[in-house]
Amino acid sequence: MKVIGDLTGVRGAEMDEVVVEETIVVGSAVAGAEEATVVFAGSDVADENWVIPGSGVAAESERRVVVGFALTKKKVNSFMQPKLLSLARKKGIFFVEIDFNRPLSEQGPFDVILHKLTDEEWRHSLEGFQEEHPEVTVLDPPYAIQNVYNRKSMLEEVAALNLSNSYGKVGVPMQLVVTCDPSSIAMEVEKAGLAFPIVAKPLVIDGTAKGHELSLGFDQASLSLLDPPLVLQEFVNHGGVVFKVYIVGDAVKAVRRKSLPNVDRRNLGNTEGIIPFPRVSCAAAPADEANLEPGVAEFPPTALLESLAKELCCRLGLRLFNIDIIRKYGTRDQFYVIDINYFPGFGKMPEYEHIFTDFLLKLVPNKYMKHPACA
Numbered sequence: 001m002k003v004i005g006d007l008t009g010v011r012g013a014e015m016d017e018v019v020v021e022e023t024i025v026v027g028s029a030v031a032g033a034e035e036a037t038v039v040f041a042g043s044d045v046a047d048e049n050w051v052i053p054g055s056g057v058a059a060e061s062e063r064r065v066v067v068g069f070a071l072t073k074k075k076v077n078s079f080m081q082p083k084l085l086s087l088a089r090k091k092g093i094f095f096v097e098i099d100f101n102r103p104l105s106e107q108g109p110f111d112v113i114l115h116k117l118t119d120e121e122w123r124h125s126l127e128g129f130q131e132e133h134p135e136v137t138v139l140d141p142p143y144a145i146q147n148v149y150n151r152k153s154m155l156e157e158v159a160a161l162n163l164s165n166s167y168g169k170v171g172v173p174m175q176l177v178v179t180c181d182p183s184s185i186a187m188e189v190e191k192a193g194l195a196f197p198i199v200a201k202p203l204v205i206d207g208t209a210k211g212h213e214l215s216l217g218f219d220q221a222s223l224s225l226l227d228p229p230l231v232l233q234e235f236v237n238h239g240g241v242v243f244k245v246y247i248v249g250d251a252v253k254a255v256r257r258k259s260l261p262n263v264d265r266r267n268l269g270n271t272e273g274i275i276p277f278p279r280v281s282c283a284a285a286p287a288d289e290a291n292l293e294p295g296v297a298e299f300p301p302t303a304l305l306e307s308l309a310k311e312l313c314c315r316l317g318l319r320l321f322n323i324d325i326i327r328k329y330g331t332r333d334q335f336y337v338i339d340i341n342y343f344p345g346f347g348k349m350p351e352y353e354h355i356f357t358d359f360l361l362k363l364v365p366n367k368y369m370k371h372p373a374c375a
């Protein structure tokens with residue numbers, strides 16, 4: 001493949017050195033240079049050679065994957081890590097921060113919009129933009145995200161799926177939404193037949209810490225201390241390990257995290273009250289494999305997670321999420337999904353920079369194609 005000219009000026013083509021099959025091209029080019037297509041490989045992704053289609057070195061915006069992003073500072077810090085940005089650049093993917101002070105339609109052009117903001121104004125402007133630009137992929141559609149911001153609707157598709165195959169069974173713990181007066185909670189719980197201990201979770205996740213203020217209830221009398229609206233979920237003994245299963249399109253990767261220890265139901269009478277607990281399963285709390293019983297530490301079968309993820313991608317209409325799944329203690333293949341998070345902490349997902357950039361390129365295949373010589 002001929003390479004003519006050099007590579008500067010093609011915004012983002014700041015490679016000092018690219019490998020073009022056995023030829024090393026060193027230098028820089030002026031965008032819009034005469035003929036040629038450029039085949040280049042980012043130095044650390046040598047197995048992926050990409051050709052920029054069409055004649056001439058890319059005229060700037062028409063031959064690059066431009067991802068507009070609207071994220072909180074916290075999310076930018078945890079997600080936009082240097083290793084992601086540099087690999088993305090090598091693959092011709094450019095992240096452009098969306099300016100909230102200008103109409104979305106005056107920005108771009110974008111191939112993809114990546115977002116995780118909860119304010120209504122943003123949602124409204126994004127939905128308007130989506131109508132004008134159906135060609136732009138929105139990760140993910142606001143209506144689908146809203147579904148997992150409510151702890152009732154969040155798990156409904158998992159319950160409806162009721163996945164059961166030779167690898168195992170995946171359900172959701174018995175749960176009850178309470179919006180009533182606190183004094184009536186005990187009666188509602190008794191009517192629903194929920195067993196103690198019970199995990200009390202805010203019904204709505206609003207992006208603030210409040211949406212993660214969970215507590216454990218051990219006896220009926222204490223339930224009147226709770227502050228609806230809540231989801232009350234039966235506590236399932238699971239050996240102190242939760243599996244966080246990250247999903248990026250069709251890529252699935254599980255990690256182990258610390259979780260709440262088993263509760264001995266024979267001692268329930270000795271424990272009472274509502275006990276708040278911290279975010280026990282955050283990244284700072286990986287599950288220490290050494291102290292875990294073998295059956296507890298064992299990851300759920302990959303095939304089970306992959307079929308669960310595939311189904312939920314379709315049913316939830318989401319491509320970027322994770323699932324918190326636990327194994328019922330004492331069983332080998334009885335699993336419960338207890339939480340689903342939209343656009344979670346992908347920065348903690350092993351190999352996320354490769355997984356995420358490959359996913360983005362697959363979203364806009366006509367922008368780049370595998371050069372036949374490299375196929």
Ligand SMILES: O=P(O)(O)O[C@H]1[C@H](O)[C@@H](OP(=O)(O)O)[C@H](OP(=O)(O)O)[C@@H](OP(=O)(O)O)[C@H]1O
Nearest residue numbers: 075078281282283324339341343344345346348
């Ligand atoms: O609801 P749970 O199951 O706790 O999941 C949380 C949320 O996904 C958080 O994202 P958000 O804050 O956007 O809701 C994420 O924080 P980051 O996005 O900062 O990574 C946490 O990452 P860890 O704290 O690393 O687990 C992850 O554990």
Ligand SMILES: Nc1ncnc2c1ncn2[C@@H]1O[C@H](COP(=O)(O)OP(=O)(O)O)[C@@H](O)[C@H]1O
Nearest residue numbers: 173212233234235236242259260281324338339
């Ligand atoms: N039904 C349950 N049974 C046992 N442990 C639970 C249950 N629900 C939550 N937990 C524990 O509480 C932690 C946080 O619950 P989760 O529903 O994931 O809320 P959050 O959205 O704040 O992560 C879980 O990682 C797990 O350790």
Ligand SMILES: [Mg+2]
Nearest residue numbers: 281324339340
């Ligand atoms: Mg969780």
Ligand SMILES: [Mg+2]
Nearest residue numbers: 205339340341
């Ligand atoms: Mg969550």
